Amino acid sequence: MSFDLDLFVIGAGSGGVRAARVAAQSGARVAVAEEYRVGGTCVIRGCVPKKLMVFASSFPAVVEDARAYGWDASIGSFDWSRFRKALHDELDRLEAIYRANLERAGVTIHPARAVLEDAHTVRLDSGERFTAKHILIATGGAPFIPEIPGRELASTSNDMFLMEELPRSILVVGGGYIACEFACILNSLGVDVTLAYRGPQILRAFDEEVRGHVSAAMRGAGIDIRTETDVAALHPAADGVRVAFADGGQGDYGRVLYATGRVPSTGGLGLEALGVRLRKSGAIAVDEWSQTSVPSIYAVGDVTDRVNLTPVAIREGQAFAETVFHGTPTKADHDLVPSAVFTQPEMAGIGMTEQEGRERGGVQIYSTAFRPMRTLFAGREDRVLMKLVVDSESRRVLGCHIVAPEAGEMIQLAAIAVKMGATKEDFDRTVAVHPTMAEELVTMKAPSRSW
Ligand code: NDP
Secondary structure, eight states: OOOOOEEEEEOSSHHHHHHHHHHHHHOEEEEESSSSSHHHHHHSHHHHHHHHHHHHHHHHHHHHHHTTTTOOOOOOOHHHHHHHHHHHHHHHHHHHHHHHHHHHTTTTEEEOOOEEEETTEEEEEEEEEEEEEEEEOOOOEOOOOOOOOGGGOOOOOOHHHOOOOOOOOOEEEEOSSHHHHHHHHHHHHOOOOEEEOOOSSSSSTTTTHHHHHHHHHHHHTTTTEEEEEEEEEEETTTTTEEEEEEOOEEEEEEEEOOOOOEEOOOOOHHHHHTOOBBOOTSSSSOOSSBBOOTTEEEEEEEGGOOSSOHHHHHHHHHHHHHHHSSSSOOOOOOOOHHHHHHHSSSSEEEEOOOHHHHHHHEEEEEEEEEOOOOHHHHTTOOOEEEEEEETTOOBBBEEEEESSTTTHHHHHHHHHHHHHTTTTHHHSSOOOOOTGGGGGGOOOOSSEEEE
């Protein structure tokens, strides 16, 4: 049977773009459909604009510290619209690069929504149809807002980069990555931030000690974190949104940001009719080769809800293209994936948490918290946390967790050692780089606890 194309990719985000480019490099005929902007969540309304906002929000503290170091410095006011313009210029530049890279690889880009008609046919909203030997679904995910009265008054992370002006106050609902990152960014930009989380402690998936450390620091920086707090309804208010809490309390906020998770974007693609199996979460079920229950259809990235991180989607897209188009069967590795949360202070980790170690048993915990030189000199109370979870018998480092300025940069390097299977003694044999914060990773002598 002959097809118009060898590969049709739906979604030009991190996973889709990588897969399309690498497949095209094999000489395959490849097209991609994107209904919004090339680059996807990470580039257009996720990691990249978020990190630029983190940078923007970091300056007040730097200038304050500069005074302690002898500078006659003052920060002045923050011009959101000037920043927003520069931010979107940068996103336009990045999108153009992604587009150019695809075109240079010979991939045709269709600015359209695509749906599946059968196992080998894609229909665009323009009415055009293409047949392809393989179809890759890389449609990502979208913010989820629970069904509460007035939910249409809530903003999501998508809206945060497009705001006309900064609100005077904000209620952030949720206690995960996005909630905590935006709470910190907006707080440092001078917005009055309240964070409402339904459970007892924010950042549920992370190491308990890290969570406590970050939560205390966020509170210390002025964020009003309210745990065990649910929102019952949202109502319009003169100057924003009136929030009715489940405990009967209420409050007015300039904006309400819901960061209550994301859901895979599988709706309206025609998947069920085709027999593509979905998981309970709505994510596309795939095997270790990212193949769905329909053999010609594959899926990578957040739409499969495996490890929802950009670099993982890229690996999955690469592995798919290597396997199907380069004759090199490759599985994406989902084991020991490091990650960072760009809160203030930043936190990052890889591998086993202390609570996982406690459950498993046979682990030693090496943990240290201290005031780092730079901010201590400036009179700040900020503390850094370094932590290793070590197998008591093999001495292998099973987990590493850091709360520190640039913790993401540190964990990237520590993750290589952890992934290689380094032992605590391998860490200790490495000479410290002095004076740094990260030197504590190789100088922790005695375990703090054993489980
Ligand atoms: P998360 O899953 O991290 O957090 C969702 C939060 O919302 C949790 O605190 C959860 O509570 C809470 N929640 C869920 N449902 C409800 C509800 N019905 N009512 C009230 N609260 C609710 O999702 P995010 O949206 O923060 O981020 C999505 C994904 O994006 C992350 O999983 C991550 O993979 C990725 N991401 C990564 C970043 C990075 O690498 N730095 C940055 C941003 C996003 P509970 O804990 O009780 O379930």
